[in-house]
Amino acid sequence: MNAARDLHPEQLRSLLHFYADAGVEWLLEEEAVDRIAAFEAMRAARVAAAPPEASPAQQPARPAPARQEPARPAAPAPMPNVAIPDGQAVAEAEFAAGSARSLEELRTAMEAFNGCNLKTSARCLVFAEGKAKPSVMVIGAMPSADDDRDGLPFSGRQGAMLDRMLAGIGLGRAELLLTNVVPWRPPGNRPPSQREADICRPFIERQIALAEPNHLLILGNFAARFLFRSNETIHQLRGEWRNIEVSGRTIPAFATLHPQDLASAPISKRLAWQDLLTFRAGLKG
Template sequence: MASRMISAADLDAAELAALLAFHAEAGVDWLLEEEPVDRIAEFEAMRAAHAARRSAGSAAAGQPEASAAPGAADRSRPAPSRSAREAAAPSPAVAIPDGQAVADAAFVASTARSLAELRTAMEAFGGCNLKHSARGLVFAEGNPNPDVMVIGPMPNADDDREGLPFSGRQGIMLERMLGGIGLDRTEILLSNIIPWRPPGNRMPSGPESDICRPFIERQIELAEPGHLLILGNFAARFFFGSTQTIHQLRGQWRDVVVAGRKIPAFATLHPQDLAAAPISKRLAWQDLLAFRAGLGSQP
């Protein structure tokens, strides 16, 4: 017997709610985008930008660019649609992470004299390709001169949508975790190593991390926190310079050196880790108790 696809119109309110909850637990962040996305136009824009850079490089080297026979391109592929041409025209060239971009990021970060200035500088910075796929910058939020600064790896879909770190369900979970040891979100500073959400929540590449390092280190330098709480595998490896997992790095005090200043740092599991493996909540709770106890004893 042939099966029939079930439409949303066939479900009642309770069934729809259950279906949405299932997708949320499975990690689906978006069902539909707010605006239609023409992926073909994006590809055409990237290819045009690549061709322009290649042409510029050939001209600078004094080499004529190879050209096809007249009309060959027209015969080999159809002309782009109007929507593709309109989308391609204003699209900026994709910024590929490289050594110059890292140097530019370091210079931009060093010129900021406050967190507000740093935010403005990062919003204008165009040297990281992640900026072009994210909705916007997700900057540090909270107490600008905290005793505790909490740092995660990168924004998720909720953060990207709200423009704030640790938004949505993970933010609520983090607030409960911190509240359990007497810390309030308004008293601390929250931030991420990567300020722009990577496409599909993928892990940042090495060059992307190198570009973003001056920005997070400058945030720490300007905020002058007394202690750092590092969340998750990526963030722990980033700050501790280790290839070990968060389960090996968690629960211990270490020093992180930023601008010549040693800051006591403590790593534990990220709220996303706890959502994926609720059994790990007991480990996180042990870590938080140890972190709370160490706040008074660390120099």
């Protein structure tokens, strides 16, 4: 394996771009560091530098204790966060989502909802962006680090790649509604758990129902399996029109690869382009 110092600047720049597109946020040292040994050495140095304790004969006389005030009752400790059982959290999510009569009301309800643990680690809620009543609604899996920072879906490099993908078939953000299945970024971009996905399902389904899109474009493995309720992979689900039932309404849906898939495997761009052409033809039909 080549060390970073052995790479040409252009090679190093390309490697760092690849790591960023792949979601890498931390770099490791080239050689292992024994943190335990370093801690022990630091503790030994502190003990050696500490002044010796004075003997009882050398210690100054202590003044007489002052009259003590009556002890005041201690302030009550703050209540710890109590985990909401999954079944109750799903029920609360269904009630909150069902009570919303517009996308703005749904956003407010999701901002006030505390039943999903992902909210505690995310910077902010990443809600839908774009046209309120679109012909096409684009749905990804979950916010990226850029989305979590900006508070908008499909920000940063993944968003720029998606813009180029859509522009290739004549679509732009202004005429679409973009969102994610899960509105809070999981720690470290890990996939959401099944319980987390179940809690978030009422919100994305209510979002689809309120937006009333004519077509859905679903991006990536997690979102496709979630919305199609399937155990197949994105490579089995992509490239074909399927119907989704949401609030008693049947909506044609089409799945393809996520921009992150294309960043990590550029050879897949050919498949995504074929999918987008098929999707565009379906919009005209």
